[in-house]
Amino acid sequence: MSFDVSAIKKDFPLLSREENNDSLIYLDTAATSQKPQQVLDVVDSYYQEINANVHRGAYRLAEKATTAMENAREKVSDFIKSERSEEIIFTKNATESINLVARSWGEANLSEGDVVLLSSLEHHANIVPWHQLAESKGIEVRWIPLTESGLFDLTDLDRLLEGVKLVAVSGASNVLGTIPPVRILADAAHDVGALCLVDASQYVPHRPTDIEELGCDFLAFTGHKMCGPTGIGVLWGRSELLDQMPPFLGGGEMILDVTQEGFTVNTIPWKFEAGTPPIAEIVGLGAAIDYLESIGMSNVLEHEKTLTSYALRTLTERLGDDLVIHGPDDVSVRGGVFSMAYQDIHPHDVSQVLDDRGICVRAGHHCAKPLMKLLGVGATVRASLYLYNDEADVDALADALDATGEFFSQ
Amino acid sequence: MSGLEDLYREIILDHYRNPRNQGELETPPAVMAEGFNPLCGDEVKVHVHVEDGLIVDIKFDGNGCSISQSSASMMTTAITGKSLSEVEDIIYSFKQMMSIHEKSLEGESETTESSTTGLGDLQALQGVVKFPVRIKCATLGWNTLEQCFEELD
Numbered sequence: 001m002s003f004d005v006s007a008i009k010k011d012f013p014l015l016s017r018e019e020n021n022d023s024l025i026y027l028d029t030a031a032t033s034q035k036p037q038q039v040l041d042v043v044d045s046y047y048q049e050i051n052a053n054v055h056r057g058a059y060r061l062a063e064k065a066t067t068a069m070e071n072a073r074e075k076v077s078d079f080i081k082s083e084r085s086e087e088i089i090f091t092k093n094a095t096e097s098i099n100l101v102a103r104s105w106g107e108a109n110l111s112e113g114d115v116v117l118l119s120s121l122e123h124h125a126n127i128v129p130w131h132q133l134a135e136s137k138g139i140e141v142r143w144i145p146l147t148e149s150g151l152f153d154l155t156d157l158d159r160l161l162e163g164v165k166l167v168a169v170s171g172a173s174n175v176l177g178t179i180p181p182v183r184i185l186a187d188a189a190h191d192v193g194a195l196c197l198v199d200a201s202q203y204v205p206h207r208p209t210d211i212e213e214l215g216c217d218f219l220a221f222t223g224h225k226m227c228g229p230t231g232i233g234v235l236w237g238r239s240e241l242l243d244q245m246p247p248f249l250g251g252g253e254m255i256l257d258v259t260q261e262g263f264t265v266n267t268i269p270w271k272f273e274a275g276t277p278p279i280a281e282i283v284g285l286g287a288a289i290d291y292l293e294s295i296g297m298s299n300v301l302e303h304e305k306t307l308t309s310y311a312l313r314t315l316t317e318r319l320g321d322d323l324v325i326h327g328p329d330d331v332s333v334r335g336g337v338f339s340m341a342y343q344d345i346h347p348h349d350v351s352q353v354l355d356d357r358g359i360c361v362r363a364g365h366h367c368a369k370p371l372m373k374l375l376g377v378g379a380t381v382r383a384s385l386y387l388y389n390d391e392a393d394v395d396a397l398a399d400a401l402d403a404t405g406e407f408f409s410q
Numbered sequence: 411m412s413g414l415e416d417l418y419r420e421i422i423l424d425h426y427r428n429p430r431n432q433g434e435l436e437t438p439p440a441v442m443a444e445g446f447n448p449l450c451g452d453e454v455k456v457h458v459h460v461e462d463g464l465i466v467d468i469k470f471d472g473n474g475c476s477i478s479q480s481s482a483s484m485m486t487t488a489i490t491g492k493s494l495s496e497v498e499d500i501i502y503s504f505k506q507m508m509s510i511h512e513k514s515l516e517g518e519s520e521t522t523e524s525s526t527t528g529l530g531d532l533q534a535l536q537g538v539v540k541f542p543v544r545i546k547c548a549t550l551g552w553n554t555l556e557q558c559f560e561e562l563d
Binding site: 346348407408 | 417418423449450475544
């Protein structure tokens with residue numbers, strides 16, 4: 001099918017709203033995506049027609065709710081090409097998914113001196129849980145350096161891998177757009193007997209995902225950046241690993257039996273899903289996947305690549321040396337995330353003027369302070385693209401940056 | 411009307427482009443404190459020299475957005491030569507202004523009006539309260555000044 005952005009835009013009610021008499025130009029999908037009507041309708045009708053607790057009642061409504069939730073698990077599983085839907089663990093968000101691995105697998109398998117290898121562009125969600133293990137167990141956190149253009153510098157990979165038990169890297173950077181060489185890192189990790197975790201929060205929403213191609217052992221992502229509701233995240237893990245891992249949270253659903261003396265743990269995936277899950281959000285994530293599948297993830301990727309090229313070209317041509325775009329300029333190794341410095345105007349001020357024109361961008365450190373330090377900046381302005389953005393949005397961004405320069409030079 | 415002109419009044423932009431009293435002072439006799447806004451990475455350093463209960467000299471330095479830097483600059487001009495008790499009044503009035511609910515700006519309440527009238531140029535920063543995320547930027551220099559005073563005690 002041909003990719004019709006204007007038709008896609010119409011699916012998103014918030015994008016049709018007017019802000020200060022301008023239509024809303026949403027360039028902050030790296031923070032959270034907008035939601036299509038199709039997802040909103042499914043969540044709404046879940047509450048109107050299906051709502052009951054799952055895996056508990058014997059009545060028909062409860063069965064219906066359970067089926068709706070487990071169908072969504074199948075959809076998530078298919079979406080990332082997992083062959084076993086019990087390998088899909090529902091969490092609150094990608095942060096919780098990574099914490100689950102750190103607290104469960106990490107606590108059980110890492111000891112003093114073991115190394116967790118991260119990259120220098122990680123989000124705090126894939127840094128702090130490992131720092132916490134460094135504090136509690138004395139593990140070492142080590143960093144893969146970046147090249148000047150924001151790509152992974154693997155020159156010393158063999159040395160970096162010494163003593164490594166886990167390589168935990170981003171699948172796509174939320175700051176630079178960089179798409180790291182996950183397969184190479186996963187294979188290298190396996191060669192030294194280590195595992196590989198991928199923080200795929202900025203990856204899964206934007207391109208076809210195949211866990212076997214990625215070669216990793218754990219994959220963490222979140223629903224709200226891929227047209228789904230907030231409050232629903234996913235951890236995929238190889239079942240042989242998940243089976244061996246101790247439970248993360250204790251409570252209902254994660255047990256087979258509880259006595260006054262103790263408890264017996266349930267099987268995966270429920271072993272890791274204590275308490276009533278966010279059922280409507282899970283069903284909503286299933287609807288988001290239906291929506292993305294109806295467009296086709298290869299089409300989404302193609303569209304974003306074309307738009308990313310257009311944005312890099314347009315912004316550079318229009319704003320010249322006034323604009324610095326951090327990160328790689330080769331669209332084969334970068335996604336549609338642009339961290340920018342414009343003249344010497346502070347990112348807060350830039351985003352304020354952009355907001356006045358109905359343009360939503362993020363200003364700040366993007367939960368990646370170690371990377372900000374490497375870039376030598378305190379904050380950047382970040383624009384990020386998705387399937388509902390078009391060339392007109394990029395043009396509006398260029399116009400607005402131009403106007404920002406004028407506003408502050410008056 | 412666009413809220414942007416409310417926020418970026420001419421005098422604010424002037425202090426941003428041409429910051430007054432930028433720099434450092436020797437410690438002692440001056441005292442120094444650093445303030446950070448962890449949310450956006452703004453930072454400001456304030457040096458203040460107090461003698462016989464008077465602000466003899468004050469300098470600020472830092473990195474940050476126009477609001478944080480201009481507010482600090484305007485603060486230095488507002489308090490130079492003032493007594494500590496006068497400065498306390500100014501700080502109080504300024505913080506009052508920053509805590510006014512947006513409604514009072516639109517004339518629905520005038521209860522706090524009188525407390526801000528003595529602020530002079532600083533009143534230009536009143537528009538900041540319409541943009542709640544920027545209030546922390548505007549108060550950064552002021553909180554840092556208060557930290558300096560704690561050093562004096």
